[in-house]
Amino acid sequence: MKHIKTLTTRNLKESMKKGGCGECQTSCQSACKTSCTVGNQSCEKAK
Amino acid sequence: MRYERKNIFVIHQYKNNGYNIVMDVNSGSIHVVDDIVYDVIPLAEQLVKEGIRDLDTVTAAVEACQKLSFSHEEVREAVSEVLQLAKDGALFTEDIYEPYIDSFKNRQTVVKALCLHIAHDCNLACQYCFAEEGEYHGRRALMSFEVGKKALDFLVANSGNRVNLEVDFFGGEPLMNWQVVKDLVAYGRSLEEPHNKKFRFTLTTNGVLLNDEILEFANKEMSNVVLSIDGRKEVHDRMRPFRGGQGSYDLIVPKFQKVAESRDQMNYYVRGTFTRNNMDFAEDVKHLADLGFKQISVEPVVADPKEPYALQEEDIPKLLEEYDKLAVELLKRHKEGKGVNFFHFMIDLRGGPCVAKRLSGCGSGTEYLAVTPWGDFYPCHQFVGNEKFLLGNVDDGILRTDIVDEFKCCNVYAKEKCRKCFAKFYCSGGCAANSYNCHGNINDAYDLGCELQKKRVECAIMIKAALADEEE
Numbered sequence: 266m267k268h269i270k271t272l273t274t275r276n277l278k279e280s281m282k283k284g285g286c287g288e289c290q291t292s293c294q295s296a297c298k299t300s301c302t303v304g305n306q307s308c309e310k311a312k
Numbered sequence: 313m314r315y316e317r318k319n320i321f322v323i324h325q326y327k328n329n330g331y332n333i334v335m336d337v338n339s340g341s342i343h344v345v346d347d348i349v350y351d352v353i354p355l356a357e358q359l360v361k362e363g364i365r366d367l368d369t370v371t372a373a374v375e376a377c378q379k380l381s382f383s384h385e386e387v388r389e390a391v392s393e394v395l396q397l398a399k400d401g402a403l404f405t406e407d408i409y410e411p412y413i414d415s416f417k418n419r420q421t422v423v424k425a426l427c428l429h430i431a432h433d434c435n436l437a438c439q440y441c442f443a444e445e446g447e448y449h450g451r452r453a454l455m456s457f458e459v460g461k462k463a464l465d466f467l468v469a470n471s472g473n474r475v476n477l478e479v480d481f482f483g484g485e486p487l488m489n490w491q492v493v494k495d496l497v498a499y500g501r502s503l504e505e506p507h508n509k510k511f512r513f514t515l516t517t518n519g520v521l522l523n524d525e526i527l528e529f530a531n532k533e534m535s536n537v538v539l540s541i542d543g544r545k546e547v548h549d550r551m552r553p554f555r556g557g558q559g560s561y562d563l564i565v566p567k568f569q570k571v572a573e574s575r576d577q578m579n580y581y582v583r584g585t586f587t588r589n590n591m592d593f594a595e596d597v598k599h600l601a602d603l604g605f606k607q608i609s610v611e612p613v614v615a616d617p618k619e620p621y622a623l624q625e626e627d628i629p630k631l632l633e634e635y636d637k638l639a640v641e642l643l644k645r646h647k648e649g650k651g652v653n654f655f656h657f658m659i660d661l662r663g664g665p666c667v668a669k670r671l672s673g674c675g676s677g678t679e680y681l682a683v684t685p686w687g688d689f690y691p692c693h694q695f696v697g698n699e700k701f702l703l704g705n706v707d708d709g710i711l712r713t714d715i716v717d718e719f720k721c722c723n724v725y726a727k728e729k730c731r732k733c734f735a736k737f738y739c740s741g742g743c744a745a746n747s748y749n750c751h752g753n754i755n756d757a758y759d760l761g762c763e764l765q766k767k768r769v770e771c772a773i774m775i776k777a778a779l780a781d782e783e784e
Contacts, residue, residue, distance in 0.1 A: 266393045268349045272780055274661045277340035284666020288476050291425035292674040293446030296538055296581040296609040296655045297335060300761060301674045304659050311663030
């Protein structure tokens with residue numbers, strides 16, 4: 266496309282089909298402890 | 313009908329550091345667009361909502377409703393690309409997740425993470441400590457090995473088929489009860505093979521008692537180490553003094569530098585808190601980077617609004633500006649080969665969490681529990697000491713399933729403020745404790761925190777756009 270550049274992102278709709286294994290990190294265990302930060306985490310299966 | 317609200321697109325457009333960014337929240341798609349498309353999208357959105365997707369009709373309508381400073385050919389081309397994205401399911405997508413929320417509420421949850429309050433005691437007297445110098449509105453206490461052992465047994469027994477289990481040694485200051493930490497790590501390891509589990513331990517420390525023996529053990533056993541430091545010496549020492557009033561900066565900095573290097577600059581964070589005293593917190597991040605730290609987290613204070621250091625609504629513009637400034641600075645450093653990782657600008661666009669995770673949020677009260685030194689369970693470390701949220705204990709297990717159910721139902725659709733927010737799948741509805749502290753219930757949102765969170769998401773995506781530019 267000439268006017269639009271799309272960043273590569275995970276398709277959320279698709280992730281409904283295979284997601285939810287629960288093996289990913291609990292968000293507060295990383296560094297925050299005072300704010301919920303989920304989008305910055307990685308899917309355990311995508312690693 | 314509960315789900316009759318059709319066509320709820322959530323499109324968010326913003327300009328940051330020279331980039332025009334368009335987020336299609338429901339699909340998770342992110343587009344970097346030129347000025348024509350940026351102007352065309354909100355106009356086309358109205359038409360697409362009405363079901364009009366014909367190129368000539370949309371182009372004519374777009375040109376008719378606003379005088380654009382672009383030629384007809386340019387507008388037509390831009391509209392064509394916009395409609396193509398819509399056709400590809402990357403723009404103007406509908407929210408298809410809400411109807412699943414009922415089944416989601418009934419999901420079977422397992423416990424997969426514990427925050428062990430190894431010591432309700434501390435050797436510092438940090439002014440903003442939500443643990444109130446380690447005591448959490450209660451008494452000074454150290455967790456015994458027996459209590460910790462029962463907590464790990466509880467975790468294994470309640471983790472279903474989850475393999476990866478997380479345990480954070482937290483406080484107060486956990487190094488004040490170091491032998492128990494070591495014994496619990498050994499005990500946890502002994503449970504791994506027989507139960508097909510893998511423990512990931514984290515140590516959070518103020519660094520005062522750090523020594524070579526502790527470092528060696530931490531590097532062998534801790535998946536992550538969180539090192540508390542606020543930034544510049546004057547900022548740090550003002551908020552993180554010893555009980556006698558003297559600053560702790562000079563003591564801890566060399567120790568933390570050693571930790572960072574000995575872990576090859578990975579799997580650790582220096583973690584600071586900014587307050588109203590240092591709203592120029594980008595300077596603190598820069599300072600930490602200049603000290604050689606590569607993994608940095610500096611976060612807004614959580615405090616009673618009456619405290620003089622608490623952030624106020626009127627501070628928001630200044631704080632947002634500071635995040636913008638920080639994002640530009642970090643990009644500059646990246647280009648110079650001196651890049652650092654700032655926790656709140658991290659965003660995993662390609663391999664980020666699935667929708668189930670984004671809906672379930674941080675997992676407090678369900679997947680994640682805090683354990684006090686005497687073995688009581690709370691939904692998370694921030695609720696410790698509030699008896700209304702006492703869930704049970706290591707001997708009897710969870711007694712208040714009603715509270716657990718309340719946390720289980722806490723999701724972005726349960727929060728009116730989150731429904732139409734563009735950041736809902738990035739923050740997952742925010743921190744339940746912050747919501748409770750601000751509004752008295754967990755299904756609201758901490759408004760000041762939301763404004764900062766939204767800006768952080770915008771900055772994080774702008775950085776991704778800039779890095780994508782670089783790759784080309």
